[in-house]
Amino acid sequence: MGCGNSCLSMRKSERAVKAALIIQNWYRGYRARLRARQQYALAVFESIEYADEQSQMQLSDFFSFMLENYTHMNKEDPRDLHGKLDDLFLIFYKNGLPSGDNPYLFNGDFIDRGRNSIEVLMILLDYAINLTYQKSKTYLSSYLQLHGKKILQTLEDFYTWLPIGAIIDNETLVIHGGISESTDLKLLHRIERNKMKSVLLPPVSTNSTEPEKKKVGAIIMSGIITSKNDPSEQLSKQEWEQIIDILWSDPRGTKGCFPNTGRGGGCYFGPDITTNMLNKYHLKRIIRSHECRPEGYEICHNGKVITVFSASNYYENGSNRGAYIKMGYGMALKFSKYQITNSTCMQPLHQRVSAMESSAIRILKEKMISRKTDLIHAFQLRDYSKSGQISMEEFRTIWKLFSSHYNVQVEDSQIDELANTMDLNKDGSIDFNEFLKAFYVVHKYDQLNKSNTKHSRY
Amino acid sequence: MERQRQTAEVFGNENNKMGIPRNCEDGCLVGTELVEVKVAEFHKRIKEAFEVFDHESNNTVDVREIGTIVRSLGCCPSEGELHNLLAEVEEEEPTGYIRYEKFLPVMTKVLLEGRYRPVPDDVLLQAFETLDSAKRGFLTKEELIKYMTEEGIELGSSCL
Numbered sequence: 001m002g003c004g005n006s007c008l009s010m011r012k013s014e015r016a017v018k019a020a021l022i023i024q025n026w027y028r029g030y031r032a033r034l035r036a037r038q039q040y041a042l043a044v045f046e047s048i049e050y051a052d053e054q055s056q057m058q059l060s061d062f063f064s065f066m067l068e069n070y071t072h073m074n075k076e077d078p079r080d081l082h083g084k085l086d087d088l089f090l091i092f093y094k095n096g097l098p099s100g101d102n103p104y105l106f107n108g109d110f111i112d113r114g115r116n117s118i119e120v121l122m123i124l125l126d127y128a129i130n131l132t133y134q135k136s137k138t139y140l141s142s143y144l145q146l147h148g149k150k151i152l153q154t155l156e157d158f159y160t161w162l163p164i165g166a167i168i169d170n171e172t173l174v175i176h177g178g179i180s181e182s183t184d185l186k187l188l189h190r191i192e193r194n195k196m197k198s199v200l201l202p203p204v205s206t207n208s209t210e211p212e213k214k215k216v217g218a219i220i221m222s223g224i225i226t227s228k229n230d231p232s233e234q235l236s237k238q239e240w241e242q243i244i245d246i247l248w249s250d251p252r253g254t255k256g257c258f259p260n261t262g263r264g265g266g267c268y269f270g271p272d273i274t275t276n277m278l279n280k281y282h283l284k285r286i287i288r289s290h291e292c293r294p295e296g297y298e299i300c301h302n303g304k305v306i307t308v309f310s311a312s313n314y315y316e317n318g319s320n321r322g323a324y325i326k327m328g329y330g331m332a333l334k335f336s337k338y339q340i341t342n343s344t345c346m347q348p349l350h351q352r353v354s355a356m357e358s359s360a361i362r363i364l365k366e367k368m369i370s371r372k373t374d375l376i377h378a379f380q381l382r383d384y385s386k387s388g389q390i391s392m393e394e395f396r397t398i399w400k401l402f403s404s405h406y407n408v409q410v411e412d413s414q415i416d417e418l419a420n421t422m423d424l425n426k427d428g429s430i431d432f433n434e435f436l437k438a439f440y441v442v443h444k445y446d447q448l449n450k451s452n453t454k455h456s457r458y
Numbered sequence: 459m460e461r462q463r464q465t466a467e468v469f470g471n472e473n474n475k476m477g478i479p480r481n482c483e484d485g486c487l488v489g490t491e492l493v494e495v496k497v498a499e500f501h502k503r504i505k506e507a508f509e510v511f512d513h514e515s516n517n518t519v520d521v522r523e524i525g526t527i528v529r530s531l532g533c534c535p536s537e538g539e540l541h542n543l544l545a546e547v548e549e550e551e552p553t554g555y556i557r558y559e560k561f562l563p564v565m566t567k568v569l570l571e572g573r574y575r576p577v578p579d580d581v582l583l584q585a586f587e588t589l590d591s592a593k594r595g596f597l598t599k600e601e602l603i604k605y606m607t608e609e610g611i612e613l614g615s616s617c618l
Binding site for chain 1: 498507510511513514515516518520525526527528529530532533534535536554555576577581582584585586588589
């Protein structure tokens with residue numbers, strides 16, 4: 001048995017295996033780095049989106065106030081993001097137009113943020129007999145300034161009558177956000193939903209010693225607008241909270257129910273909450289939306305919770321697919337994914353990731369520039385020695401003043417931790433760059449404190 | 459002080475000596491100061507990489523993302539090496555999640571010791587050339603798939 005040839009070929013294939021392994025390893029590393037960059041970009045988009053929601057609240061309050069008290073408004077263009085009309089057309093094209101035999105269920109958020117919000121709304125209204133929509137958080141006011149007060153009023157009323165949830169075939173619960181441990185379907189069924197003008201206007205208590213509302217906008221509003229309404233026109237606090245939970249909650253892997261600090265409303269609910277809820281009402285699953293998913297849909301909580309998101313390329317071209325679900329009685333669920341294709345979607349992965357990244361960095365820059373004067377001002381205010389740096393002592397003093405003035409409880413250990421986190425190069429002081437970077441942290445910290453006091457009912 | 463404690467965490471158990479590293483880049487001993495700075499920098503990088511996959515903001519990541527996190531930090535472990543690393547950071551009863559408190563010290567050590575370094579570019583080039591027997595300067599997609607799935611450890615065609 002001559003060794004010569006077989007030895008040679010064995011060595012050759014050994015080398016081939018080694019070479020393949022090296023290339024494999026390198027490739028895995030390459031893809032991982034791309035994936036990490038993708039995640040960073042997505043995190044930026046998501047946090048700006050959720051932070052936006054907070055500031056949108058205040059903006060919306062302001063607009064409502066202006067509308068009530070002034071007849072003329074300057075025209076304002078809505079933010080220029082992608083039109084969701086393409087996705088809608090695609091869905092109708094693939095599945096036929098809505099009809100008695102072909103019912104559709106739209107699970108909320110169909111008009112905010114899109115460039116073609118009004119077109120989408122009009123098309124959906126055209127087929128109103130056969131569509132059931134559900135409410136989502138409504139930023140109706142700011143998007144409809146263009147079209148006159150009367151239309152706005154009608155649409156607002158219409159919006160308040162939209163159903164807040166649906167149960168399909170006695171086994172699937174469809175809601176926009178999620179659930180909480182206290183979600184009560186019977187209560188939600190009973191609620192006179194048209195009393196909920198907007199999630200942004202919490203019910204005013206007749207007892208004025210309630211200091212719970214931390215949102216400045218809400219306090220202004222409750223003094224001026226809702227005082228016109230008598231208590232029977234509003235929801236009870238419990239009803240209002242139930243609806244907020246339904247519209248704003250997100251599923252998470254951790255068991256239990258926690259305040260949703262990302263959004264400032266609703267909660268994070270775990271698989272045990274889902275199981276309890278489904279068992280209580282003899283349901284099989286929950287279908288919800290509210291969160292953008294890279295593949296258009298995602299299944300979690302052991303198959304019991306399905307997230308479906310229908311706006312493809314939501315954050316940026318190539319950021320995500322859209323999806324919808326087809327259901328038939330007794331049939332398994334059918335998922336369909338799609339992506340509105342333009343040339344950018346066909347590019348190789350690293351180019352798509354770069355495009356997403358630059359988009360994320362750009363909007364981050366815009367955010368910072370728009371708040372630049374605030375940031376510089378805040379920094380200078382705390383920089384006593386004008387050295388371009390804040391020492392830890394200065395920081396602690398300022399923070400203590402700040403917290404006592406704004407009635408925010410911050411403990412010493414938290415201040416230290418905050419300062420240490422800001423001091424990135426650990427030299428004992430905070431320079432302007434670190435401050436800018438950390439501003440985000442401070443903002444998050446504030447939300448954390450606010451939510452902790454708001455959700456003391458847990 | 460806190461920084462010295464971190465250094466001890468990384469080396470203390472191994473050598474019973476504080477602050478004397480075993481391996482370093484140019485093969486000579488460096489002072490503890492330099493190591494502390496390195497450790498701080500590694501901590502920062504590890505924290506950032508971990509956080510971006512921490513979707514629930516509760517200092518845990520899905521165990522399936524650990525490979526991506528480790529690789530995004532510049533390491534190139536094989537699947538087997540990754541498996542061993544996972545064993546070090548998992549809980550006694552696997553929950554499907556890895557906690558930051560467990561991950562940080564292990565990963566810091568990996569970075570300090572320079573484990574799982576990626577191969578230098580010329581070796582990578584050689585590897586390609588080995589498979590490209592006809593010396594064309596490229597590999598077709600089919601050939602690549604064939605090599606990746608038949609030889610070596612399966613990548614899974616979805617990765618391609």
